[in-house]
Amino acid sequence: MKTKSKILKVYLDHNATTPIHPEVKKTLMAAMEVFGNPSSLHSFGRDARKLVEDAREKAAAFINASPEEIIFVGSGSEANNTVINLFSCCGFRSCEVPSVGGQRIEIITTKIEHPCVLESTACLEEKGAKVRYIGVDLYGKVDIGQLKEVLSGSTGLVSVMTANNEIGTIQDIKKIAEIVHQKKGLFHTDAVQAVGKIPVNVKDLGVDYLSFSAHKIYGPKGIGALYVRKGAPFCPFIRGGHQEKGRRAGTENTLGIIGLGKAIELRAKEMDGEFKRLAGLKKRLKDGIQKNIPNISFNGHPTDSLPGTLNVSFDGAEGEAILLYLDMEGIAVSTGSACASGSLDPSHVLMATGIAQEKAHGSIRMSLGRDTTTKDIDYVVEKITKVIKRVREISSVSPGVKHG
């Protein structure tokens, strides 16, 4: 009989979402008492509005913005959609976006953006906009030379993510923003994976728009924020209300906003220490895998990378099978390939880095977080070593094809 070692539960999928910070939970529980509509003029409304504006100040301060430059939205995806769709606006009423329908109709983005950016640009393309997709090198760094080549006087917007969700590569946003501004284009960055994990300072980076989200940093789901630089053109994506100064209609998600504010307040305290701790744990994980498992390769940039994100390709093993086996051992990871993530093709991010399709299919992402311990990492190294061996054994034997 097999001796069963104890199964731990190890969550290594923090780039997908994170558990709510206990302090955020406390704040949310207390905030449930405050039910007023922040737009109401009476005391109930004022109480709610106070909490919403407190949260806005915290969020703004954390990225060195002014509170009026922060718009609360439903998610990181909504923030990204809002910015990309500024350029689908046809100038309805008092639209502030001067470029739309004018000279600057071109959008530039990269091949490794989140689908919420790529599908939005694809949709604009169908409507006649010109979109250029910049490639990346084998580490996932944006090809700045190519960016310079395609930038022109007709470029309206450039959107480049700060840190990649799948491979963790961090872009040189400051440099890219400068280049874009030299051509008088507007610059947006999807910083959903960056804010709260690495320092992000909008003034220093010089971005015009920046998206982020609460649930990636131990806050609640269903709440995101969009930084819009004072003076940058804007047009609401969801219309019809005076909320957020007319920039995003819909009664404020008070609880979400309060949770986001608290999560950010905590990040401000914990981020620096955690950065070092996670980088150490990631090294331990990486070294362990490298030592125990042959025929692997790491994806993403060796140094300019999120501290808790590790993406590995295991030759001769399928990502979805690895995921399944690890789940049986209580370990939660993700794979960019195939159906496990609901998409048809191998990860577009990995393919953009130029790795072979087989390697992309055999990749998994492990993303660490504030609850990850050394013991977890050692357990994962032990289990993944066994799992990869097993998966490789199973996939290497091809069945005898008889007829045909």
Added chain:
Amino acid sequence: MSKKIKQKVMVAMSGGVDSSVAAALLKDQGYEVIGLTMCFNLPDAESGRPSCCGAQSIADAKRVADILGIRHYVLNFGKLLQERVISDFVKQYCRGLTPNPCVRCNELIKFEALLKKTLGLGMDYLATGHYARIVKSGAKFILKKAKDLKKDQSYFLYRLTQKKLTRILFPLGELNKNKVRDLARKFKLPVAEKKDSQEICFITGNYQEFLKNRIQGKFSPGTIVDKTGKVLGMHKGIPFYTIGQRDKLGIACGYPVYVAQIDRRRNIITVGKKEELLQNTFLVNDLIYPGSSLKKKTLLQVRIRHLSPEAAAWVKPVGEKLEVVFKKPCFAITPGQSAVFYKKDAVVGGGIIEEVLA
């Protein structure tokens, strides 16, 4: 202190009512059940657009798994299906044969690749919602027809070997379809009223269109003749015809004619009256036996296509092949299809029809 360790079963869940009920029954019987949906990157059944094998099917399977409180995974077998089933399907048609991709998928995908993965995961069994039975008799496992003969799928499963049968469960084998739907309602499964799927899963629309898109330039039009060699018309290319076909021949000769022979080498299709397609002798190759192989001439019941009634035939080993002689002639014996031999309700074996002799 003896604590009984639960046996573990992987259930292949398509999101349909049959496999959902199979999972529910096994859970009820005390197995530790894990659901798995095979994804084949096929076009969506409703929209026809490529999707992840019908995102709706996966969503249905997940929902059923959640209701049953079992784990559920999705694994992609798209490449394997392409390599081992779809490309063979196309190749066989190009040879003028009429393949049966479901037989091949069961043999090489579900009960090979998936079975291997299942056992590799430390599971004891793989279960599906097929209508068939596996009965233990002494030390042997026998594949039998389902209780519900209208739903019986044993014809598609005859290529399962003894070794595989020991690791497979068909929980629906004793049930009829109405009972299965009743159970689905009883278990409160949201797929209880879902339509049955009928067609070949990787084809939306008709198979001629499907083939045409894959074999550009690999076929050419030719003549359609009668048995005397008289030219009656033109055909579009032999991949688009199958033995016994009556429709879409584009010829009028006063009486109904059927495709009787497909001659790939000469690119000629011979048609004939219905009675000209009544034949009784053919060769079967690529044989497989769930139990022991046939050694001598035996009288068995033989089925030459899914759900057609079996007919009595003498089955005689001839080298690596079998010669089958029906007692009464049968209509449209079709090369490429499987011939499955039964003894009462048990599957004795089967193979691929190679050539019609008389």
